[in-house]
Amino acid sequence: MTYEIRNLTTGYQSSKAVHVVGRHITAQLQAGELTCLLGPNGAGKSTLLRTLAAFQPPLEGQLLLDGKPLEEFSSQQLATCIGIVLTERPDIKGMRVREMVAMGRSPYTGFWGRLSADDEVIVDQAMDQVGITALQRRMVHTLSDGERQKVMIAKALAQQTPIIFLDEPTAFLDFPSKVEMLLLLRRLAHEMQKTIFLSTHDLELALQTADRLWLMAKNVGALSSEADSLGGCSPNQNASGKSPQEGTAQQNNSQKGSSQDLQEGRTQKGSPQEDRTQKGSPQEGTAQENCSKENHLHAGSSEECNSKENGSHDNILSEDKVFCSNSSGSNSSDHSRPLTPSGELGLVIGTPRQLAADGSLPRFFSGPGLHFDAQHLRFTIEL
Numbered sequence: 001m002t003y004e005i006r007n008l009t010t011g012y013q014s015s016k017a018v019h020v021v022g023r024h025i026t027a028q029l030q031a032g033e034l035t036c037l038l039g040p041n042g043a044g045k046s047t048l049l050r051t052l053a054a055f056q057p058p059l060e061g062q063l064l065l066d067g068k069p070l071e072e073f074s075s076q077q078l079a080t081c082i083g084i085v086l087t088e089r090p091d092i093k094g095m096r097v098r099e100m101v102a103m104g105r106s107p108y109t110g111f112w113g114r115l116s117a118d119d120e121v122i123v124d125q126a127m128d129q130v131g132i133t134a135l136q137r138r139m140v141h142t143l144s145d146g147e148r149q150k151v152m153i154a155k156a157l158a159q160q161t162p163i164i165f166l167d168e169p170t171a172f173l174d175f176p177s178k179v180e181m182l183l184l185l186r187r188l189a190h191e192m193q194k195t196i197f198l199s200t201h202d203l204e205l206a207l208q209t210a211d212r213l214w215l216m217a218k219n220v221g222a223l224s225s226e227a228d229s230l231g232g233c234s235p236n237q238n239a240s241g242k243s244p245q246e247g248t249a250q251q252n253n254s255q256k257g258s259s260q261d262l263q264e265g266r267t268q269k270g271s272p273q274e275d276r277t278q279k280g281s282p283q284e285g286t287a288q289e290n291c292s293k294e295n296h297l298h299a300g301s302s303e304e305c306n307s308k309e310n311g312s313h314d315n316i317l318s319e320d321k322v323f324c325s326n327s328s329g330s331n332s333s334d335h336s337r338p339l340t341p342s343g344e345l346g347l348v349i350g351t352p353r354q355l356a357a358d359g360s361l362p363r364f365f366s367g368p369g370l371h372f373d374a375q376h377l378r379f380t381i382e383l
Contacts, residue, residue, distance in 0.1 A: 001066055001081070001162040003029040003052070003195060008061035010044060010051045020059060021047045027214070027349055029197055031162065034182075034189040036206040037199040039216030039364075045199045046167065048216075052197070053084055053165045065163075079107035083156035087168040089148060090140065097143070097151050098136040101126055104158030126158040129192075130184065146177035153184070166198035170205070178202055182209040203365060207352045207377045215348040215355065215364045352377055 005027045011020040021044040029035060039045050050056045052063065054070055063070040065081055073081065083104075092100070104126065105119045115123070127133045130150045135143065140151060149169055156164050169185070170178040182202070186209050189196040200206055206213060348360045355361045362372035371380045 001031055001195060003163060004062075004064040004067070005052070006062040006064065008051070008063065009059040010047050011059045012047065012056065018059065022347065023060075025061070025347060027347075029163070029195050031195050032189060032193045033195065033211040034186045034209065035197045035212045035214060036210040037197065037214045037216065038201070038203055038206055043216040045216055049165060049167055049197075049199055053082060054078055076107065079159070081161055081163060083159045083161040083164040085149075085152045085156055085164065085166040085169060087171050089145070089172065090152065093139070093141045095140050096136065097132060097138050097140060098123065098127070100140050100151055101136075101154045101158050104155040107159065122160065123158050126154040129157055129188065130154040145172040146174070146181070149173065149181060150184075157188070163195040163197070166196070168199050168201065170200055170202050178205055182206070186211075204378060207361075210352060212349065212351055213355055215360060217364055
């Protein structure tokens with residue numbers, strides 16, 4: 001299943017005003033890929049993730065699942081399309097691991113929540129895929145942080161959604177458990193052809209495990225190695241597929257896009273390095289998500305979303321269209337594709353190798369004593 005983001009504006013409403021966090025975001029999430037969202041606190045990661053997960057509505061733009069607008073899905077249908085794993089530790093007592101995982105079947109079990117024989121098999125498979133079968137009779141509140149996270153991922157797998165969003169799934173884990181968690185998610189994305197999108201602060205691990213990175217900063221020109229496979233190129237591009245700053249884009253492996261100064265309502269040209277001196281976007285607000293949102297526990301049909309993926313997408317433009325992709329999946333080797341403007345949020349999208357070659361990684365994560373080794377995709381500290 002392809003998740004398309006078209007000209008999205010994210011933000012939130014307070015009692016007195018509408019606070020815009022990001023504007024004109026155009027991107028795409030593909031099946032079979034592990035995508036990691038990285039960035040500093042206050043950059044808008046949680047706001048973007050909540051918007052993509054339908055926890056809050058977009059201020060502008062469209063979100064589409066296989067070409068169908070998200071607002072046309074009922075909550076029951078969304079429960080069979082999108083699974084959510086939040087960062088909060090579940091404060092649950094008196095519930096066994098198997099019972100927690102079985103809650104992922106709620107969209108399919110009807111009002112009384114009775115599990116059929118087929119449901120029980122799916123629960124067994126979900127626990128086996130995550131490696132927690134031996135824990136199934138343990139009480140959830142007795143588990144370690146890493147074990148609890150595995151339980152919540154197993155619940156999302158039991159929900160059988162093609163898309164899974166995770167908010168900082170490695171937040172409370174020790175280093176070996178962080179590695180194990182990201183390797184698990186990568187394997188699930190590749191072997192089960194799921195679209196897995198997560199936010200994290202574990203930069204080093206994301207560089208080594210993610211198929212694609214979304215880097216976020218404040219008021220930095222948004223660049224995308226994603227092809228705008230949305231029937232057209234991004235808003236900052238002209239009819240030829242190039243932005244005014246790009247010039248001979250077809251002859252270069254990476255390009256720097258334009259950034260926009262929204263504070264005075266006019267467009268300015270500049271490089272991402274220059275844009276870092278501008279003022280940041282408003283800080284993202286807080287939101288209270290309850291268990292019903294996390295679990296998407298609604299009965300409904302899975303016909304809308306459980307279609308098989310074959311690795312190709314008819315709506316993706318051909319390679320001869322500049323900046324538009326013709327490939328998807330976890331084995332993309334599109335390092336030569338140029339980076340293109342995708343929005344006004346400080347968002348850069350690309351494979352780790354691509355963002356290393358472009359200079360986006362050292363630019364976004366610069367600091368005293370930090371040195372980026374592009375060859376080995378790692379940061380070192382100079383003492």
